[in-house]
Amino acid sequence: xxxxxxxxxxxxxxxxxxxxxxxxxxxxxxxxxxxxxxxxxxxxxxxxxxxxxxxxxxxxxxxxxxxxxxxxxxxxxxxxxxxxxxxxxxxxxxxxxxxxxxxxxxxxxxxxxxxxxxxxxxxxxxxxxxxxxxxxxxxxxxxxxxxxxxxxxxxxxxxxxxxxxxxxxxxxxxxx
Numbered sequence: 001x002x003x004x005x006x007x008x009x010x011x012x013x014x015x016x017x018x019x020x021x022x023x024x025x026x027x028x029x030x031x032x033x034x035x036x037x038x039x040x041x042x043x044x045x046x047x048x049x050x051x052x053x054x055x056x057x058x059x060x061x062x063x064x065x066x067x068x069x070x071x072x073x074x075x076x077x078x079x080x081x082x083x084x085x086x087x088x089x090x091x092x093x094x095x096x097x098x099x100x101x102x103x104x105x106x107x108x109x110x111x112x113x114x115x116x117x118x119x120x121x122x123x124x125x126x127x128x129x130x131x132x133x134x135x136x137x138x139x140x141x142x143x144x145x146x147x148x149x150x151x152x153x154x155x156x157x158x159x160x161x162x163x164x165x166x167x168x169x170x171x172x173x174x175x176x
Contacts, residue, residue, distance in 0.1 A: 031078075038073060040170070045085075045107050048072070049168045052087035064129045067092045072170070081174050089166045093128065094119050094135045094158035101174040102157065104149040109167035113149055114138035114158040143167070 040048075048070060055068040062068070066089040073083040094114070104113070117138030122131055135156050143149065143159075151157045153176070161167050 033078075036073065040072065045168070045170075048085045049087060049108055052085065052168065053166075056087060056089070063093065065092045066090050066166075069171075075173075075175070080176060081172060084171045084173065085168070086171050087166060087168045088159065089161050090163040091132060091160055092158065093131065094133055094156050096156045097153050099153055099176050101153050101176070102149075102151040103172040103174065104143070104147075104151070104159070105170040105172070106143050106145055106147045106149075107168050107170060108145060109161065109165060110142070110144040111159055111161040111165065111167040113141045113143050114160070115141065115149075115151055115155060117156055119156055 052068050052070060055070075056066055060068055067086070068088070069084045069086045071082065072085050073081075075082040088111075096119075114135045115138055117135040119133045120136045122133035135158055138156065138158070141147075141149065159167065159169075
């Protein structure tokens with residue numbers, strides 16, 4: 001096969017065919033948004049985690065659970081992603097998204113990620129608070145600092161910890 005490719009090159013060069021190089025970046029608009037040039041380092045994560053822990057102590061968990069978050073990079077019309085920082089403990093409800101892929105980057109703690117399966121023990125039309133549905137048939141992954149998870153759209157997923165443990169992660173939401 002290598003000989004065939006070399007012969008083809010010789011034939012093209014010998015026949016006078018000129019192949020023009022193209023700039024693959026030509027036509028890409030460049031609208032600088034310096035406010036979006038962000039670097040989160042370990043010190044940043046520790047400050048964010050401290051703020052999230054305080055929010056949890058203040059009782060700001062969603063749906064009555066130990067789940068709090070901060071928007072690190074809020075949604076914008078000009079991009080298809082955003083970044084949240086999440087700190088949680090114990091049980092939180094399973095979730096699913098029609099047009100959003102989740103990428104989890106675990107920055108502190110450990111927990112169990114349940115991915116796939118079907119949600120059971122949920123009363124449709126009832127309040128979210130006070131319900132504790134589970135995922136039946138989900139795959140379980142033990143996650144800890146440094147792990148990265150990719151959860152596609154339209155797949156049930158849930159992150160839980162032992163009630164005495166916490167987990168903090170950056171959640172990159174890709175919206176399509």
